[in-house]
Amino acid sequence: MATFSSVGVGTGGLDSAALIKKMVDLEREPLAKLETQKAIVTTKISAFGQMKSLVSALSDAASKLTSVTGWNAVSTNSSDSKYVSATAVGGTLPTTFSVAVQSLAKAQSTASAALMPLGAAVGAGTVRLEVGRWSGTPESFTPGAGKAPVDIEVSASDKLSDIASKINGSGAGVTASILSDASGERLLLRSKVTGEEAGFRLSVMEGGDTDIGSAANTDASGLSRLVNGSTVTQSAADAKATVNGIAVSSGTNSFANTVSGVTFTAVQVTASPVEISVAKDTSAVSSNIDAFVSAYNAINQLINEATKFDTTTGKGALLQGDSTTIALQSALRSAVQSVTTGSSVFQRLADVGITQQRGGDLAVDKTKLAKAMNDNMEELKNMFRSTEGGSAEGIAVKIKATTTSLLSGDGFFKSKDNSLQLALKRNEADRVRGEARVDAFEKRLNARYSALDTQMSKLTALNAYVAQQVTTWNKSSG
Incomplete structure (x- = not known):
């Protein structure tokens, strides 16, 4: 912003800087009004955002009263x-x-014989795990239908802990762990799930062999040690x-x-x-109705507060006189005051003890509602969720339709937000133009007063010179 530093025009005592500031401040007053308008619009956007959230909550509450599951608890x-x-x-x-x-139910568990020495390589080959069912006497194993065996390759350097890790990462339906004691290391296996169909069988094929699970692979050497001497510590059971x-x-x-x-x-x-x-469970129905009443009262109270007029101060609230907000409240009240022929017993909310109070809030007569639930639950359900259409449409169905329309992409709240956002953009454009206008005005004033100061300084100097000459003439003539 341009400034003017002269102490006075032509050193004549006029405070040009203060004078310019006052004139610029007067020119800036419309910008202050724009800031106030911006704050009001921003507050309105927030208020309608709150309303939208509460209408959404009302829509959710109405949905529970239109849902079959809401009545079949x-x-x-x-x-x-x-x-x-x-x-x-x-x-x-x-x-x-x-x-x-x-x-x-139990999960199958097995333990191998103890292997020595601790931490030594077990032997190369293939470990096969199959999930299925053990049955008969002696027991025989039947692989589960559609459950392919899982083969795990074991290298000559793999220790028992390496084999356990490979089993755990194989997705074979079995978990593996290592138990170490004075007698050596044991491989512990356990089914991941319980039940007779979740049993498992472990078999091996040592390096060089071609038939997995054969007698040649059940001796007490190499990888066969995982099978030889193993015991079932718990059988799978339903x-x-x-x-x-x-x-x-x-x-x-x-x-x-x-x-x-x-x-x-x-x-x-x-x-x-x-x-x-x-x-x-009638308590679930009662809770859903209470939630609906609370959701409706929340939005009704917010609108009442936003549109009230204080006769003491003579001031209105933020949305006092806003026709669109009043229309929103009227639409919601019309929905809860609607009548349905979907029930032959109950046509209005008041028929089951839900009445509108002064100010528009709903109140529930628990005794009357309980009687309606105990005597005519089916008709109460029809009053809320009848889907026959027309005059027979349930009250909750009508409320849901109203809130859905308000919340839609081209509904009330979207339209209101669009108009308020447009007002903000216009306000910003006006503010930018206003700032430019004030800056230009201040620059013009500074330029004019600077020129005036220069001119007045010259005149002051000329005046001093003339006065000096007059004094000199007077002395010489005396």
Whole structure:
């Protein structure tokens, strides 16, 4: 910004710098108004962003009341969850049954004979791991359908720890670890999952042999030592239980396909049957309705606060008088005040105890709502989520449609944001032009006062010279 440093025009005592500053400040006043306008627009953008977030929350709450799963919630109960626990999917019919657990599912575990010396190479060849089922007496192994054997190459320098690492990285469905004690090193293997179908078989083929698992590969030398003398420390086993006295089994401790819609989990072997019950869960419906009411009240209260007028101060809030905000509130209120013929018993929210209060908030009469749920849950569901269309469309469906429209890419909030962003761009353009205008004005003033100062300085010097000459003339004439 240009400055003017003269103490006064022609040293005549006029403070030109102060005078210029005052005139520039007056010229700058419209820029201050632009800054105020920018702050207001920015605050409005933030306010509508808050509204959008709350309308989105209302939309989510309405979705739960339009969803089938929101109305089909069930609760499960176990007479002793320390032994048997249970869950059920929405829509499961109310039922009760007893479960007795005879045994839990187990994973197969094996241990090789002790190998000496510790840390020595085992021998070259191939280790094969197969997943499948052991059965019969004597036991025979049947590979699992579609489960190909996994062959692991072992080099002549590989130690037992190297073989364990290769097994763990092979994806063979088995984990390996090393146990060391005074007698040597043992290779410990364990199925990654439980159940009779998750058993495994280890066989080897030493370097130079061609038939893996043959008798030639079960001696007490080289890689064969992993098979020779190995023991099964735990056999693979399914969990065994009875449901109402009928025997059932599962490869895991969870029985997901035994009782329709119910998954029960064996935790411990039982001494006596555990009772499992499934019932409709009205608390889930009540919670969803409470969440919907809270979401609606949150957006209603925000709009009320943003559009209020304080009669004491005579000042309005940020969006007081904003017609689009009032229209938004009206659209939401119309949706919650709508009527549906989708239910033959309940047509309005007020029919089930959800009423609008002074200021627009919703309140829930818990007693009336509980009676509606207990006496006519199906009709209550229809009132909210009927999809028959037209006048029969459920109230939650209508609210969801309203919020979806408001939140869409060409809806209320997008349109409002576009207009406010445009206002910000215009404000910035006006501010840039204003700054340029003020700078140019200040430069012109400085140039003019500098020229005036120079001219006045010359006149002052001339005046002093003339005065001196007059004085000299007066003296000589005397």
